Amino acid sequence: MVYSKKPLVGIIMGSSSDSRIMQGASEILDQFNIKHEDQIVSAHRTPARLSEYAKHAENMGFKVIIAGAGGAAHLPGMIASHTIIPVIGVPILVYNDKNAKKSDTSKFSAFGGLDSLLSITEMPSGSPVVSVGVNKSANAAIYTMKILANEFPDLQKKLKIHKSDQHDSVIKESDQLKKQGLSKFAQNKFK
Amino acid sequence: MVYSKKPLVGIIMGSSSDSRIMQGASEILDQFNIKHEDQIVSAHRTPARLSEYAKHAENMGFKVIIAGAGGAAHLPGMIASHTIIPVIGVPILVYNDKNAKKSDTSKFSAFGGLDSLLSITEMPSGSPVVSVGVNKSANAAIYTMKILANEFPDLQKKLKIHKSDQHDSVIKESDQLKKQGLSKFAQNKFK
Amino acid sequence: MVYSKKPLVGIIMGSSSDSRIMQGASEILDQFNIKHEDQIVSAHRTPARLSEYAKHAENMGFKVIIAGAGGAAHLPGMIASHTIIPVIGVPILVYNDKNAKKSDTSKFSAFGGLDSLLSITEMPSGSPVVSVGVNKSANAAIYTMKILANEFPDLQKKLKIHKSDQHDSVIKESDQLKKQGLSKFAQNKFK
Amino acid sequence: MVYSKKPLVGIIMGSSSDSRIMQGASEILDQFNIKHEDQIVSAHRTPARLSEYAKHAENMGFKVIIAGAGGAAHLPGMIASHTIIPVIGVPILVYNDKNAKKSDTSKFSAFGGLDSLLSITEMPSGSPVVSVGVNKSANAAIYTMKILANEFPDLQKKLKIHKSDQHDSVIKESDQLKKQGLSKFAQNKFK
Amino acid sequence: MVYSKKPLVGIIMGSSSDSRIMQGASEILDQFNIKHEDQIVSAHRTPARLSEYAKHAENMGFKVIIAGAGGAAHLPGMIASHTIIPVIGVPILVYNDKNAKKSDTSKFSAFGGLDSLLSITEMPSGSPVVSVGVNKSANAAIYTMKILANEFPDLQKKLKIHKSDQHDSVIKESDQLKKQGLSKFAQNKFK
């Protein structure tokens, strides 16, 4: 089933390197046939785009915006300040990139994602943005579908099937584990 | 305008002492005429109620659940695991209660709310719950209205007026500050 | 000596990937001939199994449950809320898995295990769960035997021998270190 | 019912000021008629007592030791290293004592209990000690009873009644909250 | 000496309650006869003002902007993204306000200022903002004068006198301390 011809969800991120993490969201939405539009909106390098994007999002009729950002992660809160569309923040842990040039010193990670998480959640009263866990872009997509399911009852069924699939896959693995015993199971899995 | 005869939102919290913080959510919802039902559901003291409440919430047709909890804050994530209704977590900072009896040692605060925040956000992939900032129950209520506004366009207008009121109140205070100068303004405000 | 025909200990974990850490517990129990049953019980993906497992554990007569979980580690506390069997939590540090697919972004580690530890220990008054150190599954197994030794005096002897063996192995290494001198000893050990 | 004529549990703490927190444990044990012996054993000011106390505890037949300590909390781990009796650590948050003399600078709190918690849990492999949450001495006592209930089936009933009482008290408060509504409930409770 | 007829410095803050902390900056600038203009610019409640203020600041010829904000402190970084005027951020620790109404739950402090500090400093490469210490608004003002002194050599003299006065005041107190002895000095100071 296709829920709409136009995208229902806007995915934005602060930089192209965040796409490594944020693709977790698009993969889930694709799998559930939720149309989304993807853009890079940098709160700091393209500040004028914040209000432009907010208007664009309202004109497009987006029902949810998923916004990923790392470090001083202002993007989710700033977009949320420009629109009444609900925004889900994805704090991104800047990681050591093995392929980075030696002089690209901005790739050494610090603070373990705490900077991003707090930059997203600790908004003043009156200006809410919500956050999933660090790097949990897939969870932002599933939460998006929970919101959409209020309007698209068909999605409720799909979410229940998804839950049920998760459940079955745990049971299956648990049965293997129980049968093989923990020591053998782990040795097989991590050999 | 009344949006529905039945409550649209369920507010739950882990303990009656959390009501001190969580009333920030009910005040906002009341102000916007959003009906809500309020309960205490303790993940640890009433674990069987988790699935009962989840069923109740689906039967009642709640469109959002706001769940507040402190310390090892399992309630938001556990309710989210039982239902496809979107859950907004409110991490609660356990604080020093001056009126607590001397032997009531559980009231000395530790970890500054970080325990609650991480217990809510760091859910595994597939099981999302989102969080507002520590003690920011009012923000959970405003975010709830952003979700509801997808279905109730009248709420969109109200949210825009709310934004506009916030804006005007900042402008008014800023004009005072600019006129009086910072030193005098602060002395008046905090004398 | 075999202490019972039926398992005395239930080992559970939130996901099959936790088996890498949790096998430290089963190796110790195997070594001491303590029968254990191993399962995967996900607080979030199989929430209904929490109460089922708790009943199963009481029916089986488990005397200790060892529960490992990472991130927002709800499993130990939730199981403890369903049963009066003592539960030992093992906080699991989610680590960078070199073999993970590049898109598997949930494998980048954050918070150094603090999220798991606090999610386990900071339970409200009345609902206790205890924790060993991050990833210290072997310690959970030895602690289990300390509990069992209250009923199986033969285990007391074994635990004393275990302590004594540890002691002797330190003495032996210390004598080598003292004889070779620290610089040479370390060079040999880490060449 | 009296479970034994001799104490089954040893409660120790690093300093007399820890008694403010640790009495939470004795109140619970008293309530359940579990005999306990209480002492101050300072790992740092009475180091020779560590092994003496361990021998005493084994001679007395203690089945659990509850050990509370703050700051660099070595007591639980050091006692655990001297005996095979299971030790439950209670990390104690050093707090600001309003009645402290101005020169008693050791009363200013630092690190929010994290120092105590990590000093207790992060023991090396082979030497386990377990921890409850910061200042959660009552939980240490309830966990103690979970251990004892393996040998004293009567305690199992009592623990189930305790759980059931907790459950009922939550339900009662929840019903009040639901009836009064959150805003009014909180105003009554915190006026 | 008056350095200019128009203000050289813009002081902004996210909310009127920040004026308690930010007046430390205006007091220093007043003392040095540096004209400044003071406003409230909320990144979240008045987002459209960010670019307006930036243009205003450039039109006014401000040479430095001092921007204070607490929690998810986006204001300094967002203003810096809109202008090439150097911005000095002041992270503000949200504190417990004894006079706050009981229901004003946003006043309970969390994270000790770390959220504000990291929200200000951890900007992406290319978009710099600098920070002084938490609540150190006076230092932001003195740093401002260091920048201005590049253009106003007279300020260099004043800064040197300020340094020299600080030095002399330490020497004077040190002489008292040395003469009275530490114990007596402290008793006098903190009786």
Add this chain to the structure above:
Amino acid sequence: MVYSKKPLVGIIMGSSSDSRIMQGASEILDQFNIKHEDQIVSAHRTPARLSEYAKHAENMGFKVIIAGAGGAAHLPGMIASHTIIPVIGVPILVYNDKNAKKSDTSKFSAFGGLDSLLSITEMPSGSPVVSVGVNKSANAAIYTMKILANEFPDLQKKLKIHKSDQHDSVIKESDQLKKQGLSKFAQNKFK
């Protein structure tokens, strides 16, 4: 355009190994034709050089000093205490150096840069130093140009072009992302 024959900026760092991070600053300054002089000034190994360097900097007419240091990062604050020239601190995260000899134990990283950041920002009132984010040396250089632009209007133009180039490069990448879709874009970028 060349802004001066003599260097306008002094770059210093605590150790030669910091040059790996600090070259981010010199590359930016070189690109903008800002002359700078580079030295190693160790607060701890060459303490007498602190005042010598401060005098040298004033004699040279430096308008900004960029000071990078890791661990207990005293260099920025100590230089700032010796001179009225504005100092920009760069906290440096000590990282694991794969090429370090096995015995060079000082290369194992701890505290994620928090030690360096707080050692730089938390200066007492009256003695300001400002900080950019951890390892963000390039940002220190751009901030330097913002300060210099007060005196060299030509730099204002260059900074605006730099901002505009950043903006355009984001737009270009965003257009690619939008066109390809997030999943494909990320797979191409991180294959």
Add this chain to the structure above:
Amino acid sequence: MVYSKKPLVGIIMGSSSDSRIMQGASEILDQFNIKHEDQIVSAHRTPARLSEYAKHAENMGFKVIIAGAGGAAHLPGMIASHTIIPVIGVPILVYNDKNAKKSDTSKFSAFGGLDSLLSITEMPSGSPVVSVGVNKSANAAIYTMKILANEFPDLQKKLKIHKSDQHDSVIKESDQLKKQGLSKFAQNKFK
């Protein structure tokens, strides 16, 4: 016994307000008849005094320097860099001073002493300074005597008596606790 006519120990601190914490050191030294000289040496407000004080200390023949400082605590490390006399750092937690004027914003505490502790300990290889715990000035004095006892065997006896007195006082309190029982003991102590 008087160990020397001239002071053997120099106590320094960064500011007169640190005397509230540092008097814990002088009280212990006075009690043991160890002569000490007390001064304020601010690394930041009197940087030139660092080398002067270091020379003075060597000329006076000080055998230990105790240096207390808060926030970005550079004093212990900077003095240690100027002299070969062993320096003991005392990290000082800046606390909320109830008597502080409302505008004295520097008194709001942040970071719980972690900033001071890391600013003292994390010195580069080759430049050691050691630290006691946060605010533990008394411990710095006792450690000083342990160093001095290498040269003054009479101090060894006194330290052993001190240890023995501590031991006895714990035993005495423990006996009271054991006799009264924990609940009653705590009620008496904290009524």
Add this chain to the structure above:
Amino acid sequence: MVYSKKPLVGIIMGSSSDSRIMQGASEILDQFNIKHEDQIVSAHRTPARLSEYAKHAENMGFKVIIAGAGGAAHLPGMIASHTIIPVIGVPILVYNDKNAKKSDTSKFSAFGGLDSLLSITEMPSGSPVVSVGVNKSANAAIYTMKILANEFPDLQKKLKIHKSDQHDSVIKESDQLKKQGLSKFAQNKFK
């Protein structure tokens, strides 16, 4: 020059794997011809050795004990509680060992060394132990020589030469850096 026939310094560590870090201390002492005796004393696996070692150390006439430990680092504080010899703690960061077997889960690092540092410094009043920075064993050795230099004036000269050598080596590298320029210097050093 040889300062004594018998060792003046005892180096101890909690486990043989700590020798990788602790050899930094022995290398420095060897270089300065300070005799030392090296042992493994595990607070937890060989608790009875704590008092034995303390007596041994006093009989041997050790003037300083250097004690390294990781995790819940009790060793330095416990040894300090048994003797009046000054103890210098070295907190050891447990690190990921690439060569560790996959099942050796105790090698995954957590808490970045903070657990070890706080376990060493936060001793109660009356029981001091001092700490150098995480993994800074070489600094513990140099600090040891500062203590010994009170009795062995010849060491004072050597320490001054050591300081002077450090100074000269910084100057030499700084001259290279200044001459080559930072960008080129760094490229050469890290190519």
